[in-house]
Amino acid sequence: MSIRALLLSTALAAFAVPGMSVAAQENQPGDDEIIVITTERRGTLLEETPAAISTFNDIDRIDADHPSEILARVPGVMIDRNSGQESLTAIRSPVLTGGAGAGSFLYLENGVPIYAPGFANVNGLFQTNTMLADRIEVIRGPSGAFYGANAIHGVINVLSPHPSANGQFAEVSLSEYHRKGETGVSRMTRGKGFFIGLAVHDDFGYRTDSGVDQQELVLRQVDETGPWRRDTILTVNNLNQETAGYIEGEDIYKDREAARINPNPEAFRDVKSIRLQSTFERDTDDGMVSITPYARWSDMDFKQHFLPSQSLEENSHWSLGAQSAFYANPGERFTLTWGLDAEYTEGWLTEVQEAPDIFSYRQGVHYDYDVTAVSLSPFAQAETALTERLSLIAAARADWTRYAYTNNTEDGLFGRNLRPADRTDEFLTVSPKFTLQRRGDDNLLWASYSRGARPPQTSDLYRLQSNETVGLAKEETIDSIEAGWRGQLGERISATAIAFWMDKDNYYFRDADGFNVADGKTRHVGIEAEVTARLSETLSLSANGTIAEHTYRFDRPVTSQVSEAISKGDEVDTAPGTIGGARLSWQPDILSGVSSELEWVHVGEYYLDAANTTKYEGHDIFHLRAQKQFGFFTLRGTVRNILDEEYATRADYAFGNYRYFPDEGRTLTIALRLEN
Secondary structure, eight states: OOHHHHHHHHHHHHHTSOOOOOHHHHOOOOTTOOEEOTTTTSOEEGGGOOSOEEEEOOHHHHOOSSHHHHHTTSTTEEEEOOSTTOOEEEESSOOOOHHHHHHSEEEEETTEESSOTTOOOSSGGGGSOOTTOSEEEEEESOOOSSOOTTOSSEEEEEEOOOTTSOEEEEEEEEOSSEEEEEEEEEEEETTEEEEEEEEEEEEOOSSTTOOEEEEEEEEEEEEOSSSSEEEEEEEEEEEEEEOOOOEESTTGGGOHHHHTOOSOTTOEEEEEEEEEEEEEEEEETTEEEEEEEEEEEEEEEEEOTTSTTOOEEEEEEEEEEEEEEEEEEEETTEEEEEEEEEEEEEEEEEEEEOSOOBTTBOSEEEEEEEEEEEEEEEEEEEEEESSSSEEEEEEEEEEEEEEEEEEOSOOEEETTEEEOOSEEEEEEEEEEEEEEEEEOSSEEEEEEEEEEEEOOOHHHHHSEETTOOTTOOOOEEEEEEEEEEEEEETTTEEEEEEEEEEEEEEEEEEOTTSOEEEEEEEEEEEEEEEEEEEOSSSEEEEEEEEEEEEEEOSOBOOSSOGGGOBOTTOBOSSOOSEEEEEEEEEOOTTSTTEEEEEEEEEEOOEESSTTSOOEEOOEEEEEEEEEEEETTEEEEEEEESTTOOOOEEEEEEETTEEEEEEOOOSEEEEEEEEEO
């Protein structure tokens, strides 16, 4: 069966199944209340949630060309855009790459992980359907009992529209480099409804040979009429990208002509994914039960243009799994939640070099292996009221993971590459969390300790190099202490302030020699804040900011580049000390239907190498957005980088070279949206 036929048949089959709405999305908060679902997989009020969580649903107005534009509004979060729709994430961390970048952040869509544990992708956001998203929620730091493996530094949950918003919409947007279109329809009648959404993105490419075509499909059906509420969601994502590599030379990103050059015109990335889930919920005498079976499939081919071998990697995995949660209120001052998550995954990977031998990279098959994975994760959380305002929350999660690896080529060394013999690996991690919270009349104060843990990525275990030892990768852990306050400062200001301290062990990364380190240690300390202020009836201000320090806590000499030896206390590279931004919004009374926003995005300076000898100076960028509503349609304009600042969306230093991904410069986007 062709991929096109498979997608179509799966879509039609899923749409024929009755659906449900997750309880969180059924709740209708008051004008000043915000509902979040990521912390407990059900609706809770943000003002009553003792966690570092941010949520926003103004996605249409932002009209983002890349998810990094949306997530720049979250304290503690920075997304390096790289090329096309690629992304590297930082959440209370440096920008992480390789297995660490893939495994340290949990990417969810409607509460279900995008990837199986151990099979994640470092570009975790490019398979999320953000163009059609209703809202996005972000948890910073270890997430507690409800999400385990990969939720080391944080969780990003992309939520699809609910059919309760009866109507239809269509939108097109045009800029010098991008064309986008999306359309959708939703209907809800007598407790039953559906949503259908389709989005396309055609990126011509600011740099030569760097175009992107991406398509998103979301089908959702709900049925709330029976004792079991049902919610079925199918999402499909296809990405075809011509990838641009780094440009090299100190501060070369400031040269607009050089910034347009792509030194790797042969590079590409093709990614396809299908995800199907159906949540069943039912109220009980003292609470609720929720069960979500799901299936996923992901496939990717890409040219490893960043390696001398220029090898072709192909990988794929499919999974069947289920999430369950039981919510009970056995006493007036006591609540209890428990559940079990289970998953079965089959995946494979090949890496083949067609070019002749170069250095230690040999022509031929570098890797060809299969991995079968099973994971079981029981969890529980209890909350008890100590006084009328003071309560204690205790939670824990255990993640058991088993990998069965089969090598389909010769065992042992093949040039630089080490291919382990067939083996089985098991990992067991425990993630506790304890939170003491105090509720005031208009504020919440909390302190918590939590541990995040994850098994190694399969690529860290079975895609080894000549200087490594089979079975060396260990479970990565992070211990976190957090103190936070969320509340009102008078009638016009709402704010959140959080301080955090985190220590990470068994950090797995690649050093300056290009070899993997299995036992790194880092520390992450900082303060985050976000604030929203109503300055007048027509003017409002929102801002987010983080001051943090990310340091190595171990020594690591290197052999080929002494200048990049790691010393305890050095700052981790690609870890700005300050990140943040602010938005000034204006809705004038004299211009009906008009609104505008001036946005400032700040990235502070950061080191480019582990030895702290080279730096990127950081940047401050301004964007301007304005829109006018005419009845059932809205005209929107966006000027990105209005000062035409020359900056790098990612800066790096490796093998004696400064390397950058340059920005697009000042661009104008015009969008028209029809909606009723």
